[in-house]
Amino acid sequence: MSTVPHSSDLLPVDEARALLRDHAISPTEQRVEIARVMFARHQHLSAEQILAQLVRHDSRVSKATVYNTLNLFAEKGLVREVLIDPAKLFYDSNLNPHHHLFHTDTGELEDVDPARVDLSDLPPLPEGKALQGVDVIIRVGRPRS
Template sequence: MLKHANPNLSREDMALLLREHGITPTHQRIEIAHTLFSRCEHLSADQIMASVNLRHSETSKATVYNTLKLFLEKGLIREVIVDPSKVFYDPNTAPHHHFFNVESGELTDIEADAMQISGLPELPQGMVADSVDIIVRIRPSHSGGLHA
């Protein structure tokens, strides 16, 4: 499994990655995977579609969303929901957290070992913790906020 984006990945690498996850590598799936895994950034579905359509304008919004859903189901990417209107897709599936710049809209990684969580609330009976995702919302200090 890839943990970080790599700009040197070929489309053949993407086809192999998809096959390893039980996904039939169609042309459009390969292009979407290449967009996700060759860049060192978190992308929205619209950004992915725009990037894919720079090379091949036949990819529809429905195809992008359906492919992202498939990639999520197969554990190839993770979804980072900053708020209901801002969803990013992250090819780094290793445990980590995020900074979200509320002014620029940029999402960046925080290594998991850079944060400590001292405890979780008691879980409902019969439940186990699956993961903990922390989003730290930031803004430039000149724009006000909690500690301007």
């Protein structure tokens, strides 16, 4: 699910603009271009993957603009940040509760239905704290020799 969409899979411009306006984000040309890639379907994309897709479409969006826009999308609740390790951050357009399966050998990230992961025995929470969420990342790869 981490593949970048083909041009025919881009979100239509009017839908991208409406989505941004619905989340109180000014729909600048660059933000709309990024939204067209990110929200074409439920997917996990890194900033670099989005930038590569934009470059393929002759977009002039800078790397800094991609990062700033993705941070804004996360702040406004449009995407969920999935931190695989300190050097690997994906942006997930699927905001429904779910966990992830990360393929260490290919870099692919897949959704895992939360019903498939048993979290019934969590430790007690510190006093005055409420559970805000649990993110499970299951890492898989080729067996080590």
